[in-house]
Amino acid sequence: MTDPRFDVLVVGAGPAGLAAARRAAESGARVAVLDDNPTPGGQIWRARPEPARWLSGYQVILGARVIAAPAAGCLTVETLQADFEIGYRALILATGARERFLPFPGWTLPNVMGAGGLQALAKSGLPIAGKRIVVAGSGPLLLAVAGYLRGHGARVALIAEQTERAALLRFGASLAAHPGKLRQAVELRARLLGVPYLTGCWPVSAQGAERLESVTLRRGAKNWTEPCDYLACGFGLIPNTELAEMLGCRIGASGVAVDDDQRTSVPAIFSAGEATGIGGLDLALVEGEIAGYAAAGRTREASSRFALRQQHRRFATALEKAFALRDELRSLAAPETLVCRCEDVSYARIRACSGWREAKLHTRCGMGPCQGRVCGGAVEFLMGWRSESVRPPLYPARVESLARSGQDR
Amino acid sequence: MKLLVNGKPVEAPAGSMVSAAVALAGAWLYRRSVTGEPRGPLCGMGICFECRVTIGGKPHQRSCQIPCAEGMEVRTDE
Ligand SMILES: Cc1cc2nc3c(=O)[nH]c(=O)nc-3n(C[C@H](O)[C@H](O)[C@H](O)COP(=O)(O)OP(=O)(O)OC[C@H]3O[C@@H](n4cnc5c(N)ncnc54)[C@H](O)[C@@H]3O)c2cc1C
Ligand code: FES
Numbered sequence: 155m156t157d158p159r160f161d162v163l164v165v166g167a168g169p170a171g172l173a174a175a176r177r178a179a180e181s182g183a184r185v186a187v188l189d190d191n192p193t194p195g196g197q198i199w200r201a202r203p204e205p206a207r208w209l210s211g212y213q214v215i216l217g218a219r220v221i222a223a224p225a226a227g228c229l230t231v232e233t234l235q236a237d238f239e240i241g242y243r244a245l246i247l248a249t250g251a252r253e254r255f256l257p258f259p260g261w262t263l264p265n266v267m268g269a270g271g272l273q274a275l276a277k278s279g280l281p282i283a284g285k286r287i288v289v290a291g292s293g294p295l296l297l298a299v300a301g302y303l304r305g306h307g308a309r310v311a312l313i314a315e316q317t318e319r320a321a322l323l324r325f326g327a328s329l330a331a332h333p334g335k336l337r338q339a340v341e342l343r344a345r346l347l348g349v350p351y352l353t354g355c356w357p358v359s360a361q362g363a364e365r366l367e368s369v370t371l372r373r374g375a376k377n378w379t380e381p382c383d384y385l386a387c388g389f390g391l392i393p394n395t396e397l398a399e400m401l402g403c404r405i406g407a408s409g410v411a412v413d414d415d416q417r418t419s420v421p422a423i424f425s426a427g428e429a430t431g432i433g434g435l436d437l438a439l440v441e442g443e444i445a446g447y448a449a450a451g452r453t454r455e456a457s458s459r460f461a462l463r464q465q466h467r468r469f470a471t472a473l474e475k476a477f478a479l480r481d482e483l484r485s486l487a488a489p490e491t492l493v494c495r496c497e498d499v500s501y502a503r504i505r506a507c508s509g510w511r512e513a514k515l516h517t518r519c520g521m522g523p524c525q526g527r528v529c530g531g532a533v534e535f536l537m538g539w540r541s542e543s544v545r546p547p548l549y550p551a552r553v554e555s556l557a558r559s560g561q562d563r
Numbered sequence: 564m565k566l567l568v569n570g571k572p573v574e575a576p577a578g579s580m581v582s583a584a585v586a587l588a589g590a591w592l593y594r595r596s597v598t599g600e601p602r603g604p605l606c607g608m609g610i611c612f613e614c615r616v617t618i619g620g621k622p623h624q625r626s627c628q629i630p631c632a633e634g635m636e637v638r639t640d641e
Contacts, residue, residue: 190609192580192630197608201578217628219609234629252610264591264603274607275627279579280586364601365591495605495613498598523612523623528605550612 158227160186160213162449163242165220165229165397168196169435170427171248172208173442174449178246179211181450186212186240188231190219196250197270198435201277222546223401227422232551244422244449247398247410248442251428253295253388254531257493257501258486260360260369261387269299269388276306283307285383288369290314290357293390293477294339294434301345303386310346311380314355314371316389317477322353325476332469334436358486360385390477391432392531398425399544408432408474415456416445424449433470440466484536493536494529496522501536510539523550566635581626581637582607582614593626593639617641 162178164171167189179185187194194214195205215231222230228241253268260266267275269291276282286309289300300310315322329336355373360366368381393409404411404419408431416424426445427438440463447456487493489502497518507513510533513520519533520526525548526533526541533539564575568588575584582604585593592601594615604614609628617638618624626637 190628192628252606252608255605262596262600262602264593264601267604268606271605271607275580275582275604278607278627279576279583279631281583365603492600495596495602495611498596498600523615524610527610 158241158243160184160240160242162186162244162246162446163229163240164188164246164248164446166196166248166250166427166429167191167194167205167214167216168248168250168427168438169199169204169208170250170429170438170442170445171196171246172205173439174246174248174424174426174446175212176208176210177443177446177452177455178450179446181447181452181455183244183450186215188215188218188220188229188240190217192217197274200274219549220397221548221551230546232549237552242422244424245401246416246442246445246449247401247403247418247423247425247429248427248438248445249394249397249429250438251391251393251432252527252531254390254392254535255387255528256389256483256486256532256535257491258357258359259488259491260362260366262492262495263360263362263366264364265362265366265383266360266369266385266387269296269386270391271388272384272386273299273302276303282384285309286311286381287384287386288312288314288357288371288380288382289386290355290369290371291388291390292316292479293388294473295388295391297339297342297346297351299386300349301342304349305345310349311382312350312352312371313346314357314373315351315353316356316480316483317353318480319353321476321478325472328469328472332465335469356480356483356486357385357387389479389483389535391428393429393431394527395429396525396527396544396548398423398429400546400548414460415448415453416441417448431470432474433466434473437463437466437470479535487536493532494519494522496524496528499529504533504537510541513539525549564631564633566631566633566637568637569639575631579631581616581618581624581629581631581635584631584635584637585616585626585639590639595640 161183164187398410410425424445426441487501499517499519605611
């Protein structure tokens with residue numbers, strides 16, 4: 155086994171990971187952070203200046219993804235050029251979340267993208283100025299994305315939010331207990347003046363020959379078609395728990411299960427941020443700080459932030475309730491609609507199976523390069539199945555990386 | 564930054580990813596699925612693998628995670 159090169163190793167350079175690394179490094183630990191992205195910041199701080207405030211006192215390794223864990227205290231990491239092993243005494247999993255995608259006829263057409271997905275691509279240089287865009291799905295992310303797109307010259311035709319107005323109003327009232335969030339909401343709404351925000355509305359199909367040309371929406375008894383260049387569509391977020399699962403950590407109902415100190419069920423492994431449950435920026439930051447302090451042995455500093463975390467967790471619970479997905483979305487996919495985009499497996503073929511294991515075996519659903527990261531969230535919602543085992547490699551890896559991670563076993 | 568996308572020269576702003584260069588070249592089809600359907604980026608964050616293209620002769624590269632570089636040669640639909 156490799157020597158522990160780092161006292162604390164953090165996977166994920168989003169807000170949670172950066173806060174964890176900063177606090178652990180301040181506590182005197184030798185710290186490194188790894189991320190698959192070529193720049194630090196995770197999802198919300200993509201192409202933003204905020205990460206700079208948190209980047210000091212530790213090593214940052216970018217464009218590097220963890221693909222396997224050949225032994226306790228050791229991870230196999232792959233970059234574009236090479237692969238290597240990295241040792242740790244304590245590990246913090248701050249792997250964040252991804253969007254939940256739900257299949258509907260036409261969702262595989264080019265230019266139908268995630269909501270956060272289109273925003274991320276635009277931040278990476280995809281031209282959106284002058285484009286007509288429909289934003290759809292669920293959650294506060296839709297507003298953030300619409301605000302960003304509009305601010306960068308896109309014509310946002312409308313925002314379709316599947317949840318009902320009544321649930322949103324209750325949520326809005328609960329914001330009074332979180333003045334910071336309320337201010338953000340009001341500012342966002344101001345940036346979106348003139349853009350219809352349709353509640354109880356969702357996409358039923360996307361049309362186009364070789365790429366998206368229009369989307370059909372439903373609201374109440376009414377169906378209509380909107381021409382558009384892009385459809386930005388995501389139905390909330392789901393935690394990235396694959397690495398934690400591979401390491402044997404217990405997964406709870408909302409994500410990686412952790413105790414007060416953000417410790418997982420596996421000794422010396424912590425988790426923080428949206429990998430442990432969806433809660434937004436403030437919760438990710440405070441959880442990261444707690445995990446960083448705790449991993450460096452400073453439990454007093456960690457516990458001084460428990461009350462703040464509790465406050466942000468209450469907000470997360472209200473959020474989850476307000477944006478719960480409606481049953482009608484379960485009938486969006488037609489029998490021939492593809493659910494697994496890697497292996498082109500239709501809804502009808504998946505429905506004919508008795509569970510995940512059979513679906514994987516007989517249809518290869520979830521067995522392609524995304525390894526179920528896209529179809530998994532849909533299958534969970536449509537069928538109620540949860541994938542049970544995660545095996546290395548976590549991503550399709552080069553043959554050399556695999557051979558290497560096997561040698562040390 | 565100058566790149567070649569399917570032989571066509573494109574100018575990509577500094578800091579952009581290969582996914583953007585493909586769009587700037589006017590292409591929307593990044594790859595074809597196992598049954599031949601046209602596909603383009605979905606997640607923008609490296610997990611869906613729908614944005615795969617060939618970069619400098621290396622196939623199946625996730626264009627949303629790879630920064631543009633001067634003189635890069637990119638091919639879609641391979
Ligand atoms: C696409 C998207 C866009 C979003 N945009 C916004 C927004 O505009 N506004 C807003 O308020 N909220 C947004 N959110 C919500 C956002 O997730 C949180 O607010 C916040 O970013 C959570 O921080 P985090 O540190 O927990 O995770 P993240 O910011 O998601 O960071 C996790 C990091 O871990 C890395 N990672 C994961 N697995 C591995 C691995 N195996 N190897 C190496 N690296 C790995 C990822 O590359 C990522 O950078 C967005 C979410 C998504 C999914
Ligand atoms: S768009 Fe999903 S991996 Fe690039």
